[in-house]
Amino acid sequence: MSLPFVLLSVFLVLFFFWLFPLFFRGIPWQPTDMRRVRRMLEMSRIRPGEVLYDLGCGDGRILLCAAREYGACAVGVELNPWLFLLAWFRVFLSGFRSRVRVVFGNIFSVDLSRADVITLFLFEHVNEALKEKFLRELRDGTRIVSYVWTFRGWTPKEVDRDLRLFLYVKGESEPKGSGTV
Numbered sequence: 320m321s322l323p324f325v326l327l328s329v330f331l332v333l334f335f336f337w338l339f340p341l342f343f344r345g346i347p348w349q350p351t352d353m354r355r356v357r358r359m360l361e362m363s364r365i366r367p368g369e370v371l372y373d374l375g376c377g378d379g380r381i382l383l384c385a386a387r388e389y390g391a392c393a394v395g396v397e398l399n400p401w402l403f404l405l406a407w408f409r410v411f412l413s414g415f416r417s418r419v420r421v422v423f424g425n426i427f428s429v430d431l432s433r434a435d436v437i438t439l440f441l442f443e444h445v446n447e448a449l450k451e452k453f454l455r456e457l458r459d460g461t462r463i464v465s466y467v468w469t470f471r472g473w474t475p476k477e478v479d480r481d482l483r484l485f486l487y488v489k490g491e492s493e494p495k496g497s498g499t500v
């Protein structure tokens with residue numbers, strides 16, 4: 320195999336699997352710092368054995384912290400194949416494989432009905448698009464912690480203004496009558 324062929328193949332793989340999806344989703348990877356990760360988990364009041372979903376899990380740091388420090392089970396969903404592999408690898412090496420799972424795919428295609436806690440650091444328009452899915456799939460009492468972006472028209476149960484974290488509770492935060500759609 321010639322060098323130009325190998326380089327071209329690497330470029331095409333990187334372009335189509337890494338950069339290309341970002342053009343459509345428009346959400347780059349920006350990891351949440353660990354101080355905020357811990358605060359998010361504190362705000363969620365996650366308990367041992369509860370199930371956390373991190374929507375767009377990046378390198379899997381929230382999943383691993385939830386499992387390691389809070390005894391939770393965690394599922395991460397990641398669309399970017401390189402980040403998925405990174406998260407999968409970190410979980411593989413972590414010793415928490417029995418409690419942490421990483422799914423390669425779109426957050427809109429994953430069933431969230433088992434979630435006790437949702438964490439997310441996405442964009443405003445993605446939070447808006449997720450509302451209907453949350454109303455349909457989440458059980459009452461499920462805690463949702465969002466970094467930076469709020470859910471328009473929903474009332475947060477707790478806000479950390481300094482760290483820009485917002486806690487919502489399904490069944491309490493949305494306006495009365497939004498119900499299941």
Ligand SMILES: C[S@@+](CC[C@H](N)C(=O)[O-])C[C@H]1O[C@@H](n2cnc3c(N)ncnc32)[C@H](O)[C@@H]1O
Binds near residue numbers: 344349350375377425
């Ligand atoms: C700002 S980063 C946050 C990463 C991680 N949650 C954290 O807090 O460190 C957003 C992540 O969401 C992923 N993402 C964006 N849209 C997605 C989608 N529709 N489905 C799955 N992952 C998505 C991006 O690839 C990126 O890794």
